[in-house]
Amino acid sequence: MLLGNMSLLFAEATGKEVDALEWSPDLAIFTLILFIIFAAVLGMFAWKPITAALDEREKSITDKIEQAEANAAKMESLKNDYEAKLATAAEEATQMVLEAKHDAEAAKERILAEAGEEAQRQRERAIADIQSAKDAAVRELAQKSVDSAVVLAGNLVRKEINSDIHKQLIQESLDKFSNVN
Amino acid sequence: MLVNNKDEKKDVAAKAEHADDAHSHSGDGAHSDDAGHSHDVDHLSTPHLFEHVQDSNSFHVPTGNIYLDKDNLHGNHVEVPQFTTKQEYTPAYGSIKPMTLQITKFMVIEVIVFLVALVLFGWLAKKIKGGATAKGRIANLLEVLVLFIRDQVARPSIGKAEGDKFVPFLLSLFFFILGCNLMGLIPFMGSPTGAWAVTSVMAILTFGVVCGVGIRKFGVVGFALAQVPQMDLPFGMGYALKPLMLGIELFGLCLKHFVLSVRLLANMMAGHIILAVFLAFIAESSGTMMQWIVIPAASGGYVAIMFLELFVAFLQAYIFTFLAALFIGSASHQH
Numbered sequence: 001m002l003l004g005n006m007s008l009l010f011a012e013a014t015g016k017e018v019d020a021l022e023w024s025p026d027l028a029i030f031t032l033i034l035f036i037i038f039a040a041v042l043g044m045f046a047w048k049p050i051t052a053a054l055d056e057r058e059k060s061i062t063d064k065i066e067q068a069e070a071n072a073a074k075m076e077s078l079k080n081d082y083e084a085k086l087a088t089a090a091e092e093a094t095q096m097v098l099e100a101k102h103d104a105e106a107a108k109e110r111i112l113a114e115a116g117e118e119a120q121r122q123r124e125r126a127i128a129d130i131q132s133a134k135d136a137a138v139r140e141l142a143q144k145s146v147d148s149a150v151v152l153a154g155n156l157v158r159k160e161i162n163s164d165i166h167k168q169l170i171q172e173s174l175d176k177f178s179n180v181n
Numbered sequence: 182m183l184v185n186n187k188d189e190k191k192d193v194a195a196k197a198e199h200a201d202d203a204h205s206h207s208g209d210g211a212h213s214d215d216a217g218h219s220h221d222v223d224h225l226s227t228p229h230l231f232e233h234v235q236d237s238n239s240f241h242v243p244t245g246n247i248y249l250d251k252d253n254l255h256g257n258h259v260e261v262p263q264f265t266t267k268q269e270y271t272p273a274y275g276s277i278k279p280m281t282l283q284i285t286k287f288m289v290i291e292v293i294v295f296l297v298a299l300v301l302f303g304w305l306a307k308k309i310k311g312g313a314t315a316k317g318r319i320a321n322l323l324e325v326l327v328l329f330i331r332d333q334v335a336r337p338s339i340g341k342a343e344g345d346k347f348v349p350f351l352l353s354l355f356f357f358i359l360g361c362n363l364m365g366l367i368p369f370m371g372s373p374t375g376a377w378a379v380t381s382v383m384a385i386l387t388f389g390v391v392c393g394v395g396i397r398k399f400g401v402v403g404f405a406l407a408q409v410p411q412m413d414l415p416f417g418m419g420y421a422l423k424p425l426m427l428g429i430e431l432f433g434l435c436l437k438h439f440v441l442s443v444r445l446l447a448n449m450m451a452g453h454i455i456l457a458v459f460l461a462f463i464a465e466s467s468g469t470m471m472q473w474i475v476i477p478a479a480s481g482g483y484v485a486i487m488f489l490e491l492f493v494a495f496l497q498a499y500i501f502t503f504l505a506a507l508f509i510g511s512a513s514h515q516h
Binding site: 020025026027032035037041043046056060 | 236271282287292299303312327376378379381382386446
């Protein structure tokens with residue numbers, strides 16, 4: 001077979017047998033035992049802890065990615081909330097400004113109306129005052145005129161008029177005046 | 182084939198002698214090459230090249246000055262301490278060598294690989310405990326390799342849930358083979374994966390895992406029958422063809438694992454023999470005028486092949502592990 005042929009070839013060429021497939025039972029048994037010890041010892045002190053550590057690391061990385069994704073989603077929803085709140089606030093502010101303008105307008109209208117009314121009232125009062133003052137003045141003027149007329153008439157007739165006649169005369173004059181007026 | 186026919190025909194006797202006692206005999210005139218200078222050792226002979234690649238009872242280290250000390254052109258051999266005297270406990274049979282209960286260079290290197298892996302990965306395990314991130318170049322490099330085996334080898338070949346169960350086995354396979362491959366790139370060391378005893382044990386273990394997975398999942402008969410592909414055969418033909426196909430498929434299953442072991446062995450051995458050839462060119466040409474051309478050329482070639490070997494060390498460890506994962510995957514799924 002293959003092994004025999006190889007040995008033979010070397011043997012023919014060199015006169016001394018050289019066998020590439022030489023198989024030493026000592027080395028084979030030693031290797032078998034050593035490899036089993038190698039696999040057992042490294043399995044216990046290296047492969048098992050290393051694969052466990054790698055798995056743990058993988059898990060922690062996966063967890064962290066998941067957590068980051070959850071956080072990102074949370075942030076997104078928070079951002080949306082805030083944006084909505086900001087939009088509402090802006091609308092509210094506009095509303096408030098509009099309302100304030102409206103209120104101010106109303107207040108202005110009211111104040112103007114009140115001022116107008118007040119002015120009207122004051123004018124009317126002034127007119128009434130003027131009227132009453134005029135009446136009083138006219139009355140006083142009539143009084144004075146009567147008095148002067150009486151004095152003048154007394155002087156003219158040289159005759160003393162008593163107080164009752166005086167008063168009667170005044171009253172008559174006034175009545176006449178009033179009727180004329 | 183890596184054989185220099187011209188030299189070998191000339192020096193069969195000298196080489197036989199050399200192989201038995203390679204470094205102690207002095208020049209006896211038995212060998213003189215075309216360049217006209219004499220060597221005791223034919224560096225380009227197959228046994229000599231293989232000696233640098235295959236297992237031995239000693240580490241080969243350089244000592245002295247090769248120009249002054251021509252007898253010791255090869256440096257020294259540092260013997261691995263032994264607990265027993267060399268004795269053959271079993272007869273040799275073909276490629277199977279006798280059992281000698283001797284501690285060899287490759288055994289020592291395998292232990293070094295084990296200890297280095299234990300220190301490195303024990304350290305990594307502590308560093309990333311509790312899901313901490315790997316900090317520093319070495320920790321990241323090791324982690325990349327571990328993750329590669331898990332995510333690119335185990336999971337795609339076997340499936341995520343089931344694949345994770347085989348990750349420790351595949352990691353052990355990958356790093357043991359990678360360590361053994363890389364040890365061959367360190368001067369005066371060697372690649373245990375260049376010995377069939379080592380690669381065959383890796384393949385046999387893989388075969389055991391593959392059969393274990395299949396039998397556990399489908400039972401002995403179910404696993405055997407799962408090897409036969411599903412076919413629409415006319416009535417009666419199935420009874421004739423299926424037993425034949427079962428035989429072929431079961432043979433194929435064994436053959437796949439045999440090839441698995443030989444692929445790794447051949448790759449590692451070939452690379453190291455090429456490196457040995459470049460060194461042998463230097464040794465052969467030393468002391469002649471040719472050395473001024475050969476030494477720079479061979480050194481450049483040696484460095485280039487070392488880079489290739491560095492790549493092959495990773496590639497072959499990956500291929501072995503990937504195929505092991507594929508075999509496990511196909512055993513755990515009906516096809």
